[in-house]
Amino acid sequence: MKYVTEYRDAELVRGVIDEIARTITRPWTLMEICGGQTHAIVRHGIDQLLPPEIELVHGPGCPVCVTPLEQIDRALAIAAKPDVIFCSYGDMLRVPGSTVDLFSIRAAGGDVRVIYTPLDAVRIARDNPDKQVVFFAIGFETTAPANVMSVIQAKNLGLKNYSILVSHVCVPPATHAILGSPDNRVQGFLLAGHVCAVMGYWEYSPIAEQYGIPMSVTGFEPLDIVQGILANVQQLEAGKTDVVNAYPRAVTFDGNKPAQKMIDKVFVACDRKWRGIGTIPSSGWELRPEFDEFNAEKRFDVGEITTEESPLCIAGEILRGLKKPNDCVAFGNECNPEHPLGATMVSTEGACAAYYKYGRGVEL
Amino acid sequence: MCLGVPGKIIEVTEKNGLRMAQVDFGGIVREACLEYLPEANVGDYTVIHVGFAISLLSEEEAKASLEMLQEIIDLEDELGIGYSTEKIK
Numbered sequence: 001m002k003y004v005t006e007y008r009d010a011e012l013v014r015g016v017i018d019e020i021a022r023t024i025t026r027p028w029t030l031m032e033i034c035g036g037q038t039h040a041i042v043r044h045g046i047d048q049l050l051p052p053e054i055e056l057v058h059g060p061g062c063p064v065c066v067t068p069l070e071q072i073d074r075a076l077a078i079a080a081k082p083d084v085i086f087c088s089y090g091d092m093l094r095v096p097g098s099t100v101d102l103f104s105i106r107a108a109g110g111d112v113r114v115i116y117t118p119l120d121a122v123r124i125a126r127d128n129p130d131k132q133v134v135f136f137a138i139g140f141e142t143t144a145p146a147n148v149m150s151v152i153q154a155k156n157l158g159l160k161n162y163s164i165l166v167s168h169v170c171v172p173p174a175t176h177a178i179l180g181s182p183d184n185r186v187q188g189f190l191l192a193g194h195v196c197a198v199m200g201y202w203e204y205s206p207i208a209e210q211y212g213i214p215m216s217v218t219g220f221e222p223l224d225i226v227q228g229i230l231a232n233v234q235q236l237e238a239g240k241t242d243v244v245n246a247y248p249r250a251v252t253f254d255g256n257k258p259a260q261k262m263i264d265k266v267f268v269a270c271d272r273k274w275r276g277i278g279t280i281p282s283s284g285w286e287l288r289p290e291f292d293e294f295n296a297e298k299r300f301d302v303g304e305i306t307t308e309e310s311p312l313c314i315a316g317e318i319l320r321g322l323k324k325p326n327d328c329v330a331f332g333n334e335c336n337p338e339h340p341l342g343a344t345m346v347s348t349e350g351a352c353a354a355y356y357k358y359g360r361g362v363e364l
Numbered sequence: 365m366c367l368g369v370p371g372k373i374i375e376v377t378e379k380n381g382l383r384m385a386q387v388d389f390g391g392i393v394r395e396a397c398l399e400y401l402p403e404a405n406v407g408d409y410t411v412i413h414v415g416f417a418i419s420l421l422s423e424e425e426a427k428a429s430l431e432m433l434q435e436i437i438d439l440e441d442e443l444g445i446g447y448s449t450e451k452i453k
């Protein structure tokens with residue numbers, strides 16, 4: 001298909017990798033933030049085709065992986081209520097909470113439904129006026145436009161039985177947290193192309209400047225990814241710290257203004273806890289007080305939540321680029337997609353899931 | 365869920381006060397909301413996230429990128445240098 005096949009052209013990918021090899025003179029560690037890119041990289045074996053000087057580490061850009069355990073447990077408690085229809089993106093169903101997951105709530109008789117778009121949840125609410133419909137609104141900047149529109153739509157339709165459980169996170173504060181950490185190894189960033197499609201990439205220039213590293217807005221096809229890497233390497237070798245747009249067919253400097261406006265109308269910045277990483281100041285969004293009636297946290301009292309994380313799971317270190325999935329002793333043993341110990345093993349964008357699926361059990 | 369997919373708008377409609385579209389993803393047609401791309405129309409390519417079009421794909425930019433990359437490769441061929449040739453089948 002147009003805009004896809006050209007960007008999978010092996011000849012072109014090879015050519016760009018050659019150019020990277022010609023440009024590079026010393027080792028560099030780059031992080032791809034987005035879990036979608038992690039999967040593309042591992043699936044196409046791009047990391048193995050690159051010159052050995054480049055190490056790619058995988059970032060925190062998987063919303064399912066970083067949704068805090070408290071919020072998963074809260075979702076489970078709400079979903080187990082008898083009058084609730086709980087709607088979620090499919091990825092969340094197998095994510096382990098402290099004790100169970102959404103899947104087992106459904107098996108035990110809970111009405112848990114997988115939806116493709118939040119507008120489906122609004123439709124379900126309209127069709128089931130005697131039920132409370134709750135949508136688990138997770139994600140980065142990419143899903144925010146859709147999630148906030150569901151609230152606007154529910155408001156316009158006058159629905160009294162729709163609410164969302166918000167656990168939104170934002171990329172720029174996460175890059176700050178990674179680069180500002182004393183054990184940081186990242187020397188260049190591949191920015192998540194579709195996050196930038198929504199938000200633009202103007203926010204990153206001050207961060208790149210502050211930490212003295214380059215960044216490139218990067219797409220998701222193999223050619224996009226090697227192009228993003230080339231842009232990073234060219235800058236690193238030249239000692240530059242610009243934010244380069246290596247995905248111009250989909251991303252503009254300003255991003256999607258109508259989407260930003262709608263997000264700002266419904267959401268406000270808040271401190272957010274990231275699973276395995278901890279609290280990052282102003283790193284998330286929550287509903288503005290004007291939309292309290294749509295706030296599932298206010299609508300449902302689930303009592304005190306005490307969480308329990310698997311002691312084996314090192315997902316937090318993986319998400320900060322400090323370790324790789326195959327550094328985890330549980331990888332492929334106690335932890336696998338059937339019996340996951342951490343969210344990174346079940347999410348379609350999780351690094352552990354990618355390593356498992358594409359057979360990266362042992363370092364070659 | 366987080367991954368955006370490119371598709372072609374084949375029909376624009378209205379539903380419950382929202383601007384909607386039928387979008388063709390290489391043979392599979394699904395509905396998507398166009399509220400955030402008021403300028404999008406039939407024939408345009410767009411990236412869809414969880415049922416919402418968030419960005420128009422620019423044909424001009426796509427062509428320019430491909431041409432720039434092709435130039436790098438042509439130069440390489442001319443100079444007879446290659447690093448990864450033996451690594452990709």
Ligand code: SF4
Nearest residue numbers: 313314328335342352
């Ligand atoms: S392999 Fe499993 S236990 Fe280990 S870090 Fe990944 S999700 Fe956690």
